[in-house]
Each structure stands twice: as structure tokens, then as C-alpha cells.
Amino acid sequence: MSSTTEHNAFFIGGEYRAPAGTGRITVISPNTEEPIGSVPDGTEADIDAAVAAARQAFTDKSGWGGWSPAQRADAMERLADELDKRAADLAQAVSAQNGMPIAIAGQLEAVFPQLLLRYYAGLAREYPFEETRPGLLGGSTLVTADPVGVVGAIVPWNFPQALAAFKYAPGLAAGATFVFKPSPETVFDAYTLADAVAAAGIPDGVINIVPGGREVGAYLVSHPGVDKVAFTGSTAAGRTISEVCGRLLRPVTLELGGKSAAIILDDADLDLTRVGEQIFSATLLNNGQTCFLGTRILAPRSRYDEVVQTFAGLAGSLQVGSALEATTQIGPMVSARQRERVESYIAKGKGDGATVAAGGGRPQALDRGWFVEPTVFAGVDNNHAIAQEEIFGPVLSIISYDGDDDAVAIANASDYGLGGSVWTSDHDHGVSVARRVETGSIGINAYLPDPTAPFGGVKSSGLGRELGPEGLAAYLVKKSVYL
Known part of the structure; x- marks a missing residue:
């Protein structure tokens, strides 16, 4: 063009x-x-x-x-x-x-x-x-x-x-x-x-x-x-x-809209060299401007710090820049108004007491364009605004849970139900958890709508x-x- x-x-x-x-x-x-x-x-x-x-x-x-x-x-x-x-x-x-x-x-x-x-x-x-x-x-x-x-x-x-x-x-x-x-x-x-x-x-x-x-x-x-x-x-x-x-x-x-949950089970493989691409696509695809993304990361309390470090490391490793550059992984927000919306939610997250584990601002090296750093919040309660409202930007909230029942309850405690994912080394266990989530679609160790299957929300x-x-x-x- x-x-x-x-x-x-x-x-x-x-x-x-x-x-x-x-x-x-x-x-x-x-x-x-x-x-x-x-x-x-x-x-x-x-x-x-x-x-x-x-x-x-x-x-x-x-x-x-x-x-x-x-x-x-x-x-x-x-x-x-x-x-x-x-x-x-x-x-x-x-x-x-x-x-x-x-x-x-x-x-x-x-x-x-x-x-x-x-x-x-x-x-x-x-x-x-x-x-x-x-x-x-x-x-x-x-x-x-x-x-x-x-x-x-x-x-x-x-x-x-x-x-x-x-x-x-x-x-x-x-x-x-x-x-x-x-x-x-x-x-x-x-x-x-x-x-x-x-x-x-x-x-x-x-x-x-x-x-x-x-x-x-x-x-x-x-x-x-x-x-x-x-x-x-x-x-x-x-x-x-x-x-x-x-x-x-x-x-x-x-x-x-959506506010989907990515449920990390206690046996999930979090080695980014093996699952980094799948996690990125399920949580941050298209600069976070994707309706089905799992932007609520549900982490078992026993592995909470590890999950925070994993997602913070992922966010920090992503190449932010012009959408027209072949190496860019996170581009700008679509408009100035959208960036203002995303930044207002980052401010709400801080105001509600969540901790910024990665990002939280604008990339210092980019003085033009509507860019926001990929941002990860720790210490998020599922009732926080950043966990309940669709942000439509590269902002993830990591929420702790105790056991499968608690994870499913948190995942379902949302007005939305469009996508989601379950991350585990036990396929059958993952499917059993996925069946309990109130959503129109959900993936096991990945997420991408397939043309042959119905896609939509509840x-x-x-x-x-x-x-x-x-x-x-x-x-x-x-x-x-x-x-």
C-alpha cells in the first residue's frame, strides 16, 4: 500500500x-x-x-x-x-x-x-x-x-x-x-x-x-x-x-466481548522454549486486541510466583514496534482513544492494589505511535476491575487459586464466556476441567478457533x-x- x-x-x-x-x-x-x-x-x-x-x-x-x-x-x-x-x-x-x-x-x-x-x-x-x-x-x-x-x-x-x-x-x-x-x-x-x-x-x-x-x-x-x-x-x-x-x-x-480465563494447572509445562508461542497466541495475540484472549491467568497458589515470573519474562521478551516491521510481536493500539482506555485500566489496577510485574507504561524508545508495553499484574483479585472488565490491550492479570474447584469457580465468576484455555501435562485432566468452564470455546495447551467447529459466546x-x-x-x- x-x-x-x-x-x-x-x-x-x-x-x-x-x-x-x-x-x-x-x-x-x-x-x-x-x-x-x-x-x-x-x-x-x-x-x-x-x-x-x-x-x-x-x-x-x-x-x-x-x-x-x-x-x-x-x-x-x-x-x-x-x-x-x-x-x-x-x-x-x-x-x-x-x-x-x-x-x-x-x-x-x-x-x-x-x-x-x-x-x-x-x-x-x-x-x-x-x-x-x-x-x-x-x-x-x-x-x-x-x-x-x-x-x-x-x-x-x-x-x-x-x-x-x-x-x-x-x-x-x-x-x-x-x-x-x-x-x-x-x-x-x-x-x-x-x-x-x-x-x-x-x-x-x-x-x-x-x-x-x-x-x-x-x-x-x-x-x-x-x-x-x-x-x-x-x-x-x-x-x-x-x-x-x-x-x-x-x-x-x-x-x-470476552474476559477469558487461562487456567494453569499444577502440572503445566511453563517452559517458554516449548510453549511460549502457544501461550503468547492464547493471551496476547494482536497486541491484546482480540476478544477471545485469556487475559485472566489463573495460577495454583503452589506455583504462583513461578507463573508470575514466567509471564513477566514473556512480556519483557516481546519485540514492541511498528506493526509493519517483520520482527514486531506487539504493535500499537488502534487509536489514541484505545491507548487511553488501556492506560486507564493500568491505573485502575495499580489503584486497586495489584502489583506491576512487567510493563505498565509506554515504551521509552518509541516517541510516536500509540504503543503500550505488554503489562502483567500480580496480586490481582478476581473482583478487581482489571479482572472483570474487557481492556482490549496487552494487559494480563494473574490470580491465585486453591484446587480445581476454586479455579473453575473463579473462571466462571465473570459476565463473559467466549474463550479460555487449560494448561496441563495431563490431557484427560485438562479436558475434565475445560468441560466445567462456562464458555463457548476453550483450548487445551493452546487456543485458536478452528473453522470446522462452532465459535461464539455465552x-x-x-x-x-x-x-x-x-x-x-x-x-x-x-x-x-x-x-
Whole structure:
């Protein structure tokens, strides 16, 4: 991506159309604090046009609306191929905008969408979109699974391409059409996606993209032409969206915040030469700006000091710097406001009596960019704000426990339930503990959502599931035809 990037249109109906308004979204580099480009700011009229294009594509029986699952799968694989060609550009764009280390963007943002497209293309070819069931009253029933219709999808800034694919990959397999509203912080990569959609021969109007702020997102959620909403973001915003969709009786999938627990059992291997990469990915991935991270580290009292030393050593060893440097492991926060939020929680942790075991400030060698040192707190009570509230930054809280029952009780004493992990040398023991944790997903000695399995939260972490066959089912509506 060049030093400055300017776009002047929206991708609507398979073409770039002039915006209805004159507003602009200016993107500020988290690495340098300097503007790096701008795009039009969407309006309600732009959303109207995008929804109309999506509806036309959905109802066109000579086009997308009449395609077989196999035809849709072929198109999805072409889109994956086109994204492959643009992988480096996608990674560069994401890192420049949100501070994700380029090494991570290259592994996830530039790869995961294609993985999902190919997985769901395969699933579409074999999925039972209709079946005949024998009845109990003398007849039989034809059960069909039809696409839900037009989907309003709102995507966050932390993993903009992967989380968009969480929605469009199963949705395209189902036969749905989309209006995407990217976050204002990450807009350039959405244009690269649009170029790939056009090059892949996806029919006009199947995917439409209108960047904008909260007001435009709220308008999309409540739009009368939208049949389903898919949202990833904060729990506060998710509650508002769920209230609107509840009133409208509109299906909604919500993947929201988290405050997951990483439970270190008393037999866990903490040698960072063997498990350092797994621990890092499960607790500090993407500068801590990841919803499922295990930021509450639960340590057995007998090994508490060792656990503190291990995590403090890990935090202190990480390379902090520009997201665009290949060796960077911790990049900047996405915005000045996000850094202020993270620093306010570090101050709260100190004020509540926790001890800073590593980090706690800004890197002295970096005088520009919204950087925060990877920070580890010891002496944390699970009732402290830093243990209960989502910080969304590189801040870990180490909490002591006595025995498995206590560990599980602390892990479950949270409003959230999205991810988590259990660290042990005894696999069966780890699984038995994992079963007791109130969460939508949890890993043993690692954590990373797998495309084949459902992903989502319980409690304040969301509603519904993405990924796996369950993710496809979320974009289908069942109908019974009694024969």
C-alpha cells in the first residue's frame, strides 16, 4: 500500500458508485499518528442503495438467486483464488490501519478468509439443503433449508478481513447476499476485498460495502430491507443491536466481548522454549486486541510466583514496534482513544492494589505511535476491575487459586464466556476441567478457533454461533412441506 490511499466511491451492485454525501473518513496510522488516507463516509442513502442491490441480487432467479449450491461453491473458490493474489496487500493494509503485527496479519488476515471460503464451498456441495422425513401421521415431510435473504453485516477493526469472512463465507454458501459496514478504523482492506469480488465473477449486488460510523451501522441494523444481522464488536453495542432486532423479530448473530480465563494447572509445562508461542497466541495475540484472549491467568497458589515470573519474562521478551516491521510481536493500539482506555485500566489496577510485574507504561524508545508495553499484574483479585472488565490491550492479570474447584469457580465468576484455555501435562485432566468452564470455546495447551467447529459466546459474550456447519445453518431458514 502506498503512503497515502484515497478512495472516492462505494462498492455497490458490482460497481464503484459515487457516494450520496460529501463526508470523509480519514484513517490515522497507529504507528506514526499521521494520516494515511481517506474514503467516503457512508450515509443512509448509500445504505439504501446497497440494500436495494443486495435484494435485487437475492431475488434474481436468473442470477445468484437461482444458482445451485455447486455453482455458488465454484464462485466461492474463485473468490478465494482472487484473495490469494491479493494476500500481501491485505496484510499490509490491515497492519497499517489497526496496528496488527504484519507477521500475524500475514498468517491470519491474509489467509483465513480463503480457508473459510474453501471450507464452506466444500460444505455447500454436500450440505442437505432439503430432505424428506417420514411422518408419524401417515405421510411424509419435505424439509427445505432456504437462504435467509439480505444480511446486514457489521465488522470490527481488530480482524476486519477474517471476521468479515466469518460471515460471508457461510452466507454465500447458503445463498444469502450482503451489505457490509466496515469499521472506520479499517476501510482500505475492504476495497481490496471488493476488487477480489469483482474479479471472481461474483454476481452484482451479492456483496456490497459501505464504510461508515455508528449511525450508519444503526440504520443498517434497523433497515426494513434487511432479513438478518451479523455483528462482531463490543457487548454494549451488541445489546443495543439485540434490542432492535428483538423488536423487529429479526434473526441476529452477535459475537461480543470476552474476559477469558487461562487456567494453569499444577502440572503445566511453563517452559517458554516449548510453549511460549502457544501461550503468547492464547493471551496476547494482536497486541491484546482480540476478544477471545485469556487475559485472566489463573495460577495454583503452589506455583504462583513461578507463573508470575514466567509471564513477566514473556512480556519483557516481546519485540514492541511498528506493526509493519517483520520482527514486531506487539504493535500499537488502534487509536489514541484505545491507548487511553488501556492506560486507564493500568491505573485502575495499580489503584486497586495489584502489583506491576512487567510493563505498565509506554515504551521509552518509541516517541510516536500509540504503543503500550505488554503489562502483567500480580496480586490481582478476581473482583478487581482489571479482572472483570474487557481492556482490549496487552494487559494480563494473574490470580491465585486453591484446587480445581476454586479455579473453575473463579473462571466462571465473570459476565463473559467466549474463550479460555487449560494448561496441563495431563490431557484427560485438562479436558475434565475445560468441560466445567462456562464458555463457548476453550483450548487445551493452546487456543485458536478452528473453522470446522462452532465459535461464539455465552452470557455477555454473544448469541448464536459462527464457523462449522452451525455457521452455515445460521444463514438458512427451514421450511416444512407436508406431503
